[in-house]
Amino acid sequence: MFKELKIIKQHGKQFVPDLTAVELTPLFRGRPVISSLPDNKEIERVVRFCPTRAILPEPFGIDLGKCVFCKECQFMLPDKIVFTNDYKIATNDRKRLVVQGGVDKTIELNPDLVRREIRKYFKNSLKLRQISAAGDNSCEMELNASGNVNFDMGRYGIEFVASPRHADGIVITGPISENMAEATQICYDATPDPKIIILVGTDAISGGIFEGSQAVNRSFLDKYPVDLYVPGNPAHPLTFINGILSMLGKKK
Amino acid sequence: MNEKNYIEILNNGSPVLLKNIPVLNYPDFYNLLKEMLSDPDSHCVAYYAFPVENMLKFICCIANDKTSGIAVLSHEQKNHEIALLSLTSEIFAMHVYEREIHENFGVQFRNHPWLKPIRYPSDRFYKGNVMNNYPFYQIESEELHEVGVGPVHAGVIEPGHFRFICNGEKVLHLEIQLGYQHRGIEKLMIQKNDPFQRMILSESIAGDSVIAHGLAHTGLIESLAEHNVSERLQIERNIALELERIAIHIGDTAALCMDVAYQLGQVVNEALRTTIINTTQLWCGNRFGKGLIRPGGSNYPSTDDFIKSMLSTLEETLRRYEDITDRIYSLPSVLSRFDGIGILTQGQAKLTGAVGMAARITGIARDIRKSHPFQYFRQHPVEPVTQISGDVLARGMLRNLEARQSIGLIKQWTKKLNEAEESNKKPDYNYKLQPESFAISLTEGWRGEVCHSAVTGKNGNIIHYKIKDPSFHNWMALALAVRNQEISDFPVCNKSFNLSYCGNDL
Numbered sequence: 001m002f003k004e005l006k007i008i009k010q011h012g013k014q015f016v017p018d019l020t021a022v023e024l025t026p027l028f029r030g031r032p033v034i035s036s037l038p039d040n041k042e043i044e045r046v047v048r049f050c051p052t053r054a055i056l057p058e059p060f061g062i063d064l065g066k067c068v069f070c071k072e073c074q075f076m077l078p079d080k081i082v083f084t085n086d087y088k089i090a091t092n093d094r095k096r097l098v099v100q101g102g103v104d105k106t107i108e109l110n111p112d113l114v115r116r117e118i119r120k121y122f123k124n125s126l127k128l129r130q131i132s133a134a135g136d137n138s139c140e141m142e143l144n145a146s147g148n149v150n151f152d153m154g155r156y157g158i159e160f161v162a163s164p165r166h167a168d169g170i171v172i173t174g175p176i177s178e179n180m181a182e183a184t185q186i187c188y189d190a191t192p193d194p195k196i197i198i199l200v201g202t203d204a205i206s207g208g209i210f211e212g213s214q215a216v217n218r219s220f221l222d223k224y225p226v227d228l229y230v231p232g233n234p235a236h237p238l239t240f241i242n243g244i245l246s247m248l249g250k251k252k
Numbered sequence: 253m254n255e256k257n258y259i260e261i262l263n264n265g266s267p268v269l270l271k272n273i274p275v276l277n278y279p280d281f282y283n284l285l286k287e288m289l290s291d292p293d294s295h296c297v298a299y300y301a302f303p304v305e306n307m308l309k310f311i312c313c314i315a316n317d318k319t320s321g322i323a324v325l326s327h328e329q330k331n332h333e334i335a336l337l338s339l340t341s342e343i344f345a346m347h348v349y350e351r352e353i354h355e356n357f358g359v360q361f362r363n364h365p366w367l368k369p370i371r372y373p374s375d376r377f378y379k380g381n382v383m384n385n386y387p388f389y390q391i392e393s394e395e396l397h398e399v400g401v402g403p404v405h406a407g408v409i410e411p412g413h414f415r416f417i418c419n420g421e422k423v424l425h426l427e428i429q430l431g432y433q434h435r436g437i438e439k440l441m442i443q444k445n446d447p448f449q450r451m452i453l454s455e456s457i458a459g460d461s462v463i464a465h466g467l468a469h470t471g472l473i474e475s476l477a478e479h480n481v482s483e484r485l486q487i488e489r490n491i492a493l494e495l496e497r498i499a500i501h502i503g504d505t506a507a508l509c510m511d512v513a514y515q516l517g518q519v520v521n522e523a524l525r526t527t528i529i530n531t532t533q534l535w536c537g538n539r540f541g542k543g544l545i546r547p548g549g550s551n552y553p554s555t556d557d558f559i560k561s562m563l564s565t566l567e568e569t570l571r572r573y574e575d576i577t578d579r580i581y582s583l584p585s586v587l588s589r590f591d592g593i594g595i596l597t598q599g600q601a602k603l604t605g606a607v608g609m610a611a612r613i614t615g616i617a618r619d620i621r622k623s624h625p626f627q628y629f630r631q632h633p634v635e636p637v638t639q640i641s642g643d644v645l646a647r648g649m650l651r652n653l654e655a656r657q658s659i660g661l662i663k664q665w666t667k668k669l670n671e672a673e674e675s676n677k678k679p680d681y682n683y684k685l686q687p688e689s690f691a692i693s694l695t696e697g698w699r700g701e702v703c704h705s706a707v708t709g710k711n712g713n714i715i716h717y718k719i720k721d722p723s724f725h726n727w728m729a730l731a732l733a734v735r736n737q738e739i740s741d742f743p744v745c746n747k748s749f750n751l752s753y754c755g756n757d758l
Contacts (some may be wrong), residue, residue, distance in 0.1 A: 003579050007520060010572055014523045025530070027537035027552075051449045068452055070543055075551060075678075083537075130408040134433045136754050137410055138459025138540050141503075144408045149519040162406035166331050179372050179383050179757075180411055180432045181401045209452050212443075215374040215436035233542060234459060 008182065014149045019241050020251060028085040028236070029069040032062050034101040038080050046073045046081075052202070052209055060101040064089055065205040065230040088239040090230040090243025097205075097229060109246040117194040119249045122168050125157040126248065128198070129167035129191060133184050134216070135174030138234035140200040143171065153241045156250060164188070169196030169227070174201045175210040178217040185220055196227040198244075200235050208233070257284055258325040261313075264624040265475040267691035273311070273326045278336055281327040285312060289343045293317045295605060295618070297703050298692060299349035301329075301357055302716040308332055308357055311703070317623040318550060322692060324393050332357050338364035345605025348724055355381075371757045372431035375439065386429045388415050395419065399739065403432045410753035414742075421738050426691070426731045433757035441717035445475070447681040450714075454704075455542050458721060458755040463489075463496040464697025468543035468704040471626055472693035473547045476708060477683035481548065483534070484672035486628040487665050488554050489564075491533070492544050493627075494658040497565075497698035497716055499528040501651035501658075502573060504750050508648055509580060511744040512589040520576045524569050531565050534558060548680030570659045578654045581645075591644035594745035596733040597642055604728040608700015609654075610749060611648040613639045620696035628668075634661065642733075644741075647748035654698075685712040699723065699752065721755025 016022055024030070037060055038046065047055045054066035062073070062081075074081045086106065091097060093110035105166060132140050146153045146159065161167050164187045176184060188197075199221075202208040210216050232245050245251045257274050262561040276284065288294050298313040310327040329336075338361035350361045352370050358377035361367060369381050392397075397418055405412035411432040417425040437457060441450055454469035455462050467489055470504040474481060505527040509517030536544040536552040544552055580586055596606070598614040611618045619636035621629045637653045639646035685708050694704040700722030709715040730749045734742055 003575070004516060007516065007572075007575055007579060010575065011520050011523060014519070014526075016559075025534045025537070027535075028533060029537045029543075031338070037614065037739075049448065051446070051452045061353050068542075071537070071540070071551070072448070072601060081271065129404075130403060132408070132410045132433075134435050134754065134757075135410065136459035138462070138542075140408050140410060141460065142539075145522075145526070147521045150523060160408050166402075175435060177432065177434050177757075178374060180403065181433050182383070183432065203456075209449065210435050210440070211258045213374075213436040213440055215434050215439075216755055234540065236539070 008252065012088045016150055016151045019151065019238060020245065023237055024085045024087055024236070024238070026085055028087065029071055029083045031064070031086040031089050031107060032074070032081055032083045032099055032105045034060065034062070034081055034099065035104075036080050037101045038077055042077055042080070046076055049073070049076065052206070053210065056098065058114060061126060062099045064097040064099060064107075065229060066202065066208065067231065068202055068208055068233045087236050087239045088242050089232070090228060090239055090246070092226070092228050092247060094226075094229060097231060099249060114247060116139065118196060118247060122196070123248050123250065126169070126244065127159055127167050128145070128171050128175070129164040129187060130160050130170055130171045131184050131187050133172055133174040133180040133204075134177035134210075135201065135203060139173040139204070139232070142234045142237050143173070143200065143240065146240050151237045151241060153244075158241070158244055164190040165192065167191050167195070169198060171198045171200055172204050173200050175207040175213070175216045176218050178215055181217040181220060188220070188224075197224055197231065198228040199226055200230040200240060202231055202233050205229050205231060258323045261322040261692065262315060262320070264320070264322070264620070264626050265471050265691065267686055267689040268324065269474050270659055270688045270690050273324050273690060275326050278327055278329070281310070281312075281325060281337060282337055284325060285314070285339060286342055288314045288323060291316070296346060296349065297322065297694060297701065298705050298718060298720060299346065300718050301353045301359065302707065306330065308359070310353070311690065315624060315694070317618060320624050322624070324690065329359070332359060335360040335362045337362050341366045344603045345725070348728070369431065371434045372400045373434055374436055382432065386413075388429070389417075389425060391417055391424070393658055396424065397587065403736070405407050410512065412753045416739060416742075418739055421740065423734050423737050423739050426734050428727050428731055430727065430753060432758050433754040435754075436756065437758045438717055444713060445713065448684065451546065451727070455545070457719060457758065458752045459540055460500055460752065461697045461699060461702065461755065462540045462542050463492045463545055463722070464695050464702045465704070466541075467493060468693050468695045468702045470545055470547045471695065472691055472704045473683060473685070473691065474707055476685040476689060476691050476706065478686065479548055479680070479683060479698055482673065482675040482677065483628065483631055484669060484675045485550055485677070487669050487672060488517040488550065489545060490628040491554070491662050492541055493695070493697070494662050495528060495532050496541060498655045498658050499525050499532070500698045501655040502528060504651055504747065505577065505580070505648065507747045507750070508590075508644070508744060509586070511747050512586055514583065514586050516578065517576060517580045517586070520572065524573055527565050527569055531562050532562060541591065546679030546682065549677035551679060553676055554669065563663065563666060566659050566662060570656065573655065581649065581652070587645065589744060590648055591643065593644045593741050594733045594737055594748065595641070595643045596729055600656055600732045601642070601729060604732065605725045606729040607725050608696065608722045608725040609647065609650055610700065610729045612636055612724070613650050614642040620694045620701045624694050626693070628665065632665070644748045685714070687712040697722070699750070719758055721752050723751040723755045726751050727756060
């Protein structure tokens with residue numbers, strides 16, 4: 001018993017007291033800022049190099065729904081593009097994921113797009129069913145970490161549950177493979193109404209590096225509105241938790 | 253053995269010209285493989301087929317632990333649908349390779365006991381094979397019942413389907429159907445035909461083995477481009493690989509504790525894992541090391557400040573990890589759930605061709621870091637850690653010992669890092685690959701041996717790319733280990749192996 005007491009003492013308090021005010025390490029690759037517009041030649045170079053065609057030439061911008069956060073564009077144009085450690089990049093408005101040149105503005109939720117029932121029913125208790133649809137297991141591990149002893153999203157009543165029958169919505173990771181398309185649909189259908197859909201990670205939002213693969217079938221996403229996009233490769237637990245808190249209207 | 257029947261690669265990674273790989277007729281190919289694989293120090297690291305012109309070319313690579321050599325031999329076949337004699341009936345470990353060739357190209361293997369789908373690739377030969385009609389093994393009996401689990405599981409994990417045949421609470425047989433995670437990575441490797449996109453794809457094969465797969469890919473590309481990297485960079489890559497191993501082993505210790513409801517063990521290890529992956533994040537901005545491994549150089553050379561911070565984190569982690577694991581592995585309530593549960597015998601490990609941890613828990617001292625060293629392991633091979641009991645306890649203990657060993661290794665290497673010359677070489681994506689060649693690159697990730705191999709065409713473009721994750725072999729080992737166990741022990745057995753779904757499905 002004394003050994004366990006020693007371990008508990010060493011363990012101390014591990015939870016992050018305020019999940020909305022954490023400062024991540026300087027090198028963390030979060031929201032990029034385009035301080036000044038590159039010239040045409042430079043634009044051509046980075047657009048061609050970007051592995052997922054996340055850089056839009058006209059008007060110049062970076063689509064975080066497609067970006068794999070490799071930071072190569074910053075290495076090419078270090079005085080024009082900088083990836084900051086701002087991890088609050090989740091939003092419910094797909095258009096807002098595009099970072100425009102010359103604008104250093106945080107990515108925010110679009111309150112007009114939040115469905116009324118979300119805040120009415122789920123504000124104090126949100127149970128989610130996770131579907132890994134060909135995710136590479138990094139986003140899955142970060143979602144697990146969201147509930148661990150450090151991030152402890154359970155404090156807000158947000159939790160992953162074992163069955164879609166017990167869930168208020170689904171969280172999809174991965175580009176949705178053809179082989180997982182039917183199971184994704186069945187899982188969604190088994191979730192009672194009203195229900196939400198959250199896409200976590202670049203692969204889920206746009207297909208990422210797997211866009212265009214014959215083995216991917218994203219038709220499920222054509223049928224339903226998405227309530228939250230959580231970019232990242234993988235998405236950081238803080239990105240996920242802060243995104244949900246904004247969606248639920250729980251953030252100060 | 254006749255020397256001219258195969259070509260031997262002496263260094264893990266060195267390319268050979270395609271035309272120098274002997275092409276044997278099938279009976280000779282078959283007999284030579286049978287003879288080579290009867291040596292207990294040899295195992296097959298790659299066996300696959302790919303179309304060239306109007307032929308199907310089979311390439312097989314046999315690695316020998318003692319000589320560090322990799323023997324490569326090949327066979328060509330005009331008629332895809334011809335029935336070949338199955339090697340599996342002689343050497344069961346070959347079953348997955350033959351199943352894969354059958355699934356991709358329709359090649360029949362006579363006397364193969366189990367020609368079932370591996371991953372349902374989008375360009376599979378038999379389009380009628382779909383996820384819903386997998387031919388599960390069945391037993392007609394009024395006393396037995398079946399339990400189906402998945403593809404969507406209770407936890408936040410990847411999809412796969414487990415079909416148990418149970419006698420009461422006991423598992424008679426488990427069959428695992430995979431393929432849900434298939435993203436067509438091998439095909440994309442060719443289609444994308446862009447060096448940097450291939451690098452990003454390699455990092456996305458399995459998110460828990462970013463460094464292991466990233467290194468296998470860069471090792472392959474650098475050898476085909478005849479590009480040597482500095483000793484300093486090799487040491488940094490080794491450190492990254494061992495950080496990945498430490499993080500997963502500690503995280504899995506937490507998961508094992510969770511499955512047997514030992515909450516202190518779970519939360520303490522979760523917190524320790526966080527400190528390790530945050531160290532990787534401090535280094536490169538990503539908790540899983542995405543972006544850290546690049547061909548020819550690095551965007552994140554290690555700084556003195558980082559090394560200092562990493563060493564102090566490792567020191568603290570080691571101390572606390574020792575305290576908690578000493579407690580875990582002496583608690584009767586934990587041991588009774590680990591000890592003697594889910595035993596994989598050495599015989600079964602050999603039979604299934606188990607690699608990595610799954611082999612080492614049965615006393616097989618097989619580790620690519622020693623037998624076919626890569627990167628800085630060439631100067632500093634690692635002595636494999638083994639266990640003999642093959643149960644959940646052995647898998648937990650192996651993690652414990654390997655994590656401690658890796659922390660020690662990193663400490664030693666950082667001293668070398670100070671002596672090594674500074675190198676700030678940036679990554680190079682404009683490499684020219686040696687044309688009409690074959691190369692194979694092996695690394696030892698935390699799960700086991702990772703194998704990437706490629707064939708180049710006339711202009712040095714990659715015409716075929718093959719990836720193999722250790723899970724490819726080890727899923728069958730898990731299925732055997734849970735026989736005669738209580739079905740309620742399945743979660744802890746599964747967790748103790750922690751195999752990759754996406755690594756198998758690609």
